[in-house]
Amino acid sequence: MRSSAGSGPAWRAAICRRLPDAVLDLITNPLAGIGRVFLGFLAAVGRLMLFTGTALTHVMRPPIYFRLILRQMLEIGYFSLPVVGLTAIFTGMVLALQSHTGFSRFAESAVALVVVISMTRELGPVLAGLMVAGRIGAAMAAEIGTMRVTEQIDALTTLSTNPYKYLVAPRLLSGILMLPCLVLVADIIGVFGGFLVSTYVLGYNPAAYIHNSWDTLKTMDVVSGLVKAAVFGLIITLMGCYHGYNSRGGAQGVGQATTNAVVSASILILTGDYILTALFFSK
Amino acid sequence: MTVPAKIRLIGVEKSFGAKTVLDGVSLEVAAGSSTVIIGGSGSGKSVMLKCMLGLLTPDNGSILIDGEDVVGMRPRDSERVMKKFGMLFQGGALFDSLPVWENVAFGLIEGRGMSRAAARGKAEDTLAQVGLGRDVASLSPAELSGGMQKRVALARAIASEPEIIFFDEPTTGLDPIMADVINDLIIKCVRDLGATAVSITHDMHSARKISDRVAMLYHGKLIWIGPTGEIDHSGNDYVDQFINGRADGPIKMELKG
Numbered sequence: 001m002r003s004s005a006g007s008g009p010a011w012r013a014a015i016c017r018r019l020p021d022a023v024l025d026l027i028t029n030p031l032a033g034i035g036r037v038f039l040g041f042l043a044a045v046g047r048l049m050l051f052t053g054t055a056l057t058h059v060m061r062p063p064i065y066f067r068l069i070l071r072q073m074l075e076i077g078y079f080s081l082p083v084v085g086l087t088a089i090f091t092g093m094v095l096a097l098q099s100h101t102g103f104s105r106f107a108e109s110a111v112a113l114v115v116v117i118s119m120t121r122e123l124g125p126v127l128a129g130l131m132v133a134g135r136i137g138a139a140m141a142a143e144i145g146t147m148r149v150t151e152q153i154d155a156l157t158t159l160s161t162n163p164y165k166y167l168v169a170p171r172l173l174s175g176i177l178m179l180p181c182l183v184l185v186a187d188i189i190g191v192f193g194g195f196l197v198s199t200y201v202l203g204y205n206p207a208a209y210i211h212n213s214w215d216t217l218k219t220m221d222v223v224s225g226l227v228k229a230a231v232f233g234l235i236i237t238l239m240g241c242y243h244g245y246n247s248r249g250g251a252q253g254v255g256q257a258t259t260n261a262v263v264s265a266s267i268l269i270l271t272g273d274y275i276l277t278a279l280f281f282s283k
Numbered sequence: 284m285t286v287p288a289k290i291r292l293i294g295v296e297k298s299f300g301a302k303t304v305l306d307g308v309s310l311e312v313a314a315g316s317s318t319v320i321i322g323g324s325g326s327g328k329s330v331m332l333k334c335m336l337g338l339l340t341p342d343n344g345s346i347l348i349d350g351e352d353v354v355g356m357r358p359r360d361s362e363r364v365m366k367k368f369g370m371l372f373q374g375g376a377l378f379d380s381l382p383v384w385e386n387v388a389f390g391l392i393e394g395r396g397m398s399r400a401a402a403r404g405k406a407e408d409t410l411a412q413v414g415l416g417r418d419v420a421s422l423s424p425a426e427l428s429g430g431m432q433k434r435v436a437l438a439r440a441i442a443s444e445p446e447i448i449f450f451d452e453p454t455t456g457l458d459p460i461m462a463d464v465i466n467d468l469i470i471k472c473v474r475d476l477g478a479t480a481v482s483i484t485h486d487m488h489s490a491r492k493i494s495d496r497v498a499m500l501y502h503g504k505l506i507w508i509g510p511t512g513e514i515d516h517s518g519n520d521y522v523d524q525f526i527n528g529r530a531d532g533p534i535k536m537e538l539k540g
Contacts, residue, residue: 147378154338155376159439160366160394 051242058162058169068170076136076237077178081185083135084128088186091123092193100202108204112212115194120221124187125179126273129232132179133265137240140171141261144244145254153245168245171237179233180226187225224280231276232269239265288347289314289447289479290335295344297330304330305341306503312496317473317480319494319511321487321525323534326500328483332449335481336368337361348447366394369445369478373452375436377424383435384410384420390443409438412475413468430461434468441472448473450482454489466492487526499525501534 027033095115103110144167147153156163191213198204239261247257290312297305304327312318322328333339335346337353345352348364356364369390377386385392387409388402397405407420413434424432433453440448453469454462466489473480473493484490490497491511498508499522507519514526524532 150374151372151376152378154333154336155370155372155378157338158336158365158368158370159390159443160362161389162362166393 047246048242051245052238055164055168055172055238055241058165059173061165063165065166065170068166069173072170072174073178075139076132076174076233077181080132080135080178080182083131084182084186085189087127087131088119088124088190089193091127092119092190092195093197095119095123095190096194096197096202100198108208109212109216111194111198111202111204112209113216115198116191116213116217117221119190119194120187120217120225122225122273122277124183124190125225125228125232126269128183128186128229129179129236129269130266132182132233133236133239133262133269136175137236137261137265138258140237140240141244141247141258142254144241145247145257148245148247149250149254163245168241171241172234175233175237176230177233179229179236183225183229184222187222220280224276227280228273228276231272235268235272236265239268288312289316289349290481291347292331292335293345293347295331295334295341295346297327297334297339297341303503305334307344308500308503308505309344310498310505310508312479312481314479315477316496317482317494318496318498319490320481320483320498320500321485321490322483322500323485323525327503328500329451331500332451332481332483336370336449337365366443367446369440369443369448371433371436371440371448371450371453373455375424375432377432377436377439379424382421382423383415383427386424386435387438387442389439394443406438406442409442410435412441412472413438414464430457430464433457433461433465437465437468437472441476441478444476445478447479447481448476450480450484450493452484452486453482453493454484454486462486462489463492469493487528 092115095118096111099111099114103114144153147167153163153167156166195206195209195213198209199206243257243261243264244254247253288311290310292308292310295305295308296303308327308331310318320328320331330339334341337356341354345354347353348367351360351364353361353364377383378389381389384403384406387406388397388399391397391402391405392399403420407417410416410420415431415434415438419427419431419435424435427435437453440450450469453465457465469480469482470493472478480493482490482493491514494511496508497511497514498505499519500506501521507517507522509517514522517523520533524534
């Protein structure tokens with residue numbers, strides 16, 4: 001540890017001064033360092049699980065704040081439409097261009113197939129999820145984090161209002177409900193973007209393109225994407241609320257919470273996407 | 284005692300990690316009295332207040348509110364006890380997403396289930412009690428000055444007519460005149476409601492004015508408790524140094540944590 005750094009040559013002391021304790025730990029006593037990091041990780045997972053459990057039980061039990069749920073649904077669903085729509089249309093257009101160079105030597109129907117399957121199964125939910133994580137997850141962490149450091153969350157408790165019920169539950173519920181709606185819109189816009197590029201730029205027959213799209217698309221493709229979206233909605237709002245709720249120490253703490261909310265939501269979305277895909281399509 | 288204790292702390296201990304913040308605090312607050320807890324920054328005043336409020340759970344000891352131990356109480360019971368409390372936070376802690384009147388009416392609407400229209404009327408009456416007019420009611424808290432925010436926060440704390448009101452540094456950050464206005468409002472509101480008041484402060488002028496008993500917290504222990512009138516003759520060097528604001532004496536400022 002730091003105290004043992006006193007002896008030895010000057011360059012060693014200089015290095016030890018510059019390294020944070022955790023890194024120093026890993027060098028001087030690797031096993032203990034790894035153990036501490038691992039235990040810290042387990043404790044964090046446990047805290048998150050407790051938070052999730054408490055929050056979800058409050059989603060079910062009355063009183064239910066319809067006014068707050070409506071406001072959050074507007075914020076998450078309606079006001080995210082432009083950003084999600086733009087992401088979707090360009091993704092669909094790029095997909096058409098790229099798959100044209102890649103797959104058109106096999107069959108003309110391949111472009112329609114690639115666009116519609118990738119959009120509904122993967123890119124619709126994942127890209128919409130990531131965009132909403134940046135937009136909503138950050139805003140939630142900042143808002144709830146500021147409420148925490150200005151004692152507004154304590155004030156809620158003293159006014160006989162459960163902060164989980166008032167702040168967390170409406171956000172989780174709105175996230176779970178609104179992300180599938182957003183993704184459905186993103187799917188439609190994305191496929192339309194692919195159609196535009198295929199017919200106007202690449203010169204495919206519009207009727208054949210629509211026919212090919214419709215033929216390859218199965219209900220399961222869309223449904224699996226919407227289920228993913230609901231899970232991503234939970235992940236985004238949960239990360240925003242959790243990191244905001246547990247933020248400490250003024251402006252810097254709130255900034256840290258905001259970063260953590262977006263980064264952890266993005267990573268969990270990508271991890272969750274793999275797991276869900278494996279579950280849906282492994283057979 | 285002739286008057287039963289409204290709040291009773293028995294041997295309350297609280298630590299954060301290796302740092303002991305409260306080290307066996309015992310205190311009795313009589314119903315209808317006003318007690319001020321004084322002490323330097325970091326002496327554990329806020330933690331003590333948060334323990335009484337139920338925002339923090341003590342590691343040891345018990346806290347009796349009207350004879351009921353609130354430590355380790357089931358959530359449903361602690362919600363019932365919480366309804367007896369009103370709290371004025373140091374920074375006001377007003378909800379910035381709601382207009383002033385909804386802030387004041389919050390406890391009435393969410394806690395007591397009053398209709399919004401009735402709660403608005405009650406909120407406007409309470410705002411009038413702290414000297415704020417109807418024109419303020421629909422403003423957002425961010426549009427108010429610090430002194431006005433404190434008054435709105437005071438109105439919010441008393442709107443649901445609590446039996447016990449806690450004040451966390453009620454005069455900190457205000458100019459001397461506004462501080463005295465707040466002091467007067469606190470005295471008036473507590474007297475009108477017949478409530479029991481517990482305040483923490485390091486503003487001695489405010490402490491002398493609003494309290495009838497003073498307790499001094501130092502290093503997690505209550506080192507002196509007595510009537511406000513006797514504070515100048517406490518015979519306690521720590522209390523003397525604190526109330527006279529001297530840099531040298533038995534209390535050494537810990538400049539390095």
